[in-house]
Amino acid sequence: MTVPRWLEMTWQDGLFCHWTVDPAIVDETLPSGLSVATHDGDAYLGVVAFAMDDIRPRGSPFGLSFPELNLRTYVEGPAGPGVYFYNLDADDRIGVAVARRLFSLPYYRAEMTVRRDGETVRFTSRRTHRDAPHVRFDATYEPVGDTYVPEPGSCDAFLVENYRFYTSGKGLYVGAIAHEPWTLREARVDLRANTLFEANGFDRPDCEPIAHVADPIDVTADRIRRV
Template identity: 75%
Template structure:
């Protein structure tokens, strides 16, 4: 649990797409003080898309909402296990500017939309508009295909989604903490029409189909980003 929740929000319309990769693929991209975390001998690269809804400082009655898209892997770090972000694309000009100016975190401006359809699927589109960085596009329709479940402790699903700490390499190594109830997941399908996040971050596209999960909405508290 967080000692203090600086921000409160709801995450909804969540998509997790996980690709297993050789640990060496991720290891060579990590900053000092981070090492690759594996499950069953595999490292993972994950594309995660969702809407950050009603983001507000604690006690503020009205918040902002916008989509976010990230590429991440899983690591062991100085403050414990967590995820490592390669990019955080967001449709929020002010938030992106603040994160880049204060911390040099890998936030990028993007034109994004997330539209829920009557059949229960979500259409999520992102086109990076940030100048001076590699272009990136993502366009997918996704939705649940199975019943709701919570990831069992020690399972691959738990390894991939039950993470409450993140690291990012900016002016120095930073980490953030979040808190929420365990994810409610569903097996899902995703029709991905465009995804250039791997190329934009210097990776070859992983082989095979990803593990796909849809996430039910969850209320989230977040602490301030701090240097490690």
């Protein structure tokens, strides 16, 4: 998928954790115009943690870098299949303010740390956004096994190969991104704190997550547009 190169950035230290959930539970949380997407009958809630590096408009010599943590699900929408974000927490005051005001994205300010020791990453986050539900996240993760690119049609591809996202504010909005296919490895995760489900009105899933770490990847993004 190609998109206008309005923003350029690199994503690194990525962790994907996904839990299966009843599609009906997800569907009732979605705004008008979206419906839940499933794979083999299951819907998924995903917690994704990563660092966004050198985010800048195309041609700009200067960029921003900060960590991000989001809770998401997968949907069918008027522009095609994509991701629906319940929250995007980020450690950047300016970026959060701009994203909320101009693009209707559910960004929240948070204090975050990303520490690397070889291939092991510790990612911590504490939401500091005024008048928003409390969120804490604390995980250490590392790759296990060999790298691979998800096969088209597989569950792994359903979970990570998404190039469109939706958000709702004063209406429904859609954005598009472009990048090479993800290169993944299965992950070993020590998840010490995660209150993203409760903060977004979900019961905590009682199953073990499907966990992956991802190689760094260069990403381009288009402007967000009203559907």
